[in-house]
Amino acid sequence: MYKVFVNDKPLFLTNQISKETDFQLFLLESIDIKQVIIKMFQNKIQKAYLYHPDESVIMKTLKAKIPVNKAGGGLVFNKKGEVLFIFRNGKWDLPKGGIEKGELIETTAMREVEEETGVGGLKIVKKLQKTYHVFKRNGNYKLKVTHWFEMQSSFEGIPQGQLDEGIEKVAWLKPSEIPMALQNSYENIKLLFEEEKLT
Known part of the structure; x- marks a missing residue:
């Protein structure tokens, strides 16, 4: 799992789905990563998980979207x-x-x-x-x-x-x-x- 901090709030890139409830879970295929980041900067999201079965794909996708x-x-x-x-x-x-x-x-x-x-x-x-x-x-x-x-x-x-x-x-x-x-x-x-x- 990768932990990326956005405005000092955690964005986890993960290949596991857990049952916690204090965060929002997004599927990589169906989410615009940049929109999640903007919402974290606006304090609308405090903690989020981005899920994909292959962790490395999430990091590659993030790096492709953001310099x-x-x-x-x-x-x-x-x-x-x-x-x-x-x-x-x-x-x-x-x-x-x-x-x-x-x-x-x-x-x-x-x-x-x-x-x-x-x-x-x-x-x-x-x-x-x-x-x-x-x-x-x-x-x-x-x-x-x-x-x-x-x-x-x-x-x-x-x-x-x-x-x-x-x-x-x-x-x-x-x-x-x-x-x-x-x-x-x-x-x-x-x-x-x-x-x-x-x-």
Whole structure:
């Protein structure tokens, strides 16, 4: 099952029908995906499932209907085991950004971490899950697919937020401080921490 966040509300792409009742279920063949997304942005739908017997077909269909933005980001640890967070648009987030032409996604992730936070000395430890969310820019909907990597940093200076990206602050958070930050974060970011078992 894929979980795509639309305006921070979950849109599940699934090949199983369950008996829950707190969501709307749509059949891929008979629904206009874009209309579902618009209704989620308008808060008319809080949670939806898109069903097709083959999950991969749903993702292909979604990508065919909505332009895809590929991004890379980092879940960065320092030597003390603290995690690098950025604060932007009133929420805690992790550094990430769009891929540039001809760039490897690992390179994108490390470049974006460094650009957005000033933190260098990065080394990728392992690949994490991809996250998906739909955003609206200039009246157009886009699907952002972010490839996440766990990284270690030997950086010992003071992180600097990239002001032209609207980053108000950058902080190394202790594991004990992370649950509080996640209360004011995005659903996609929470997913990464569920996977990492850090909270």
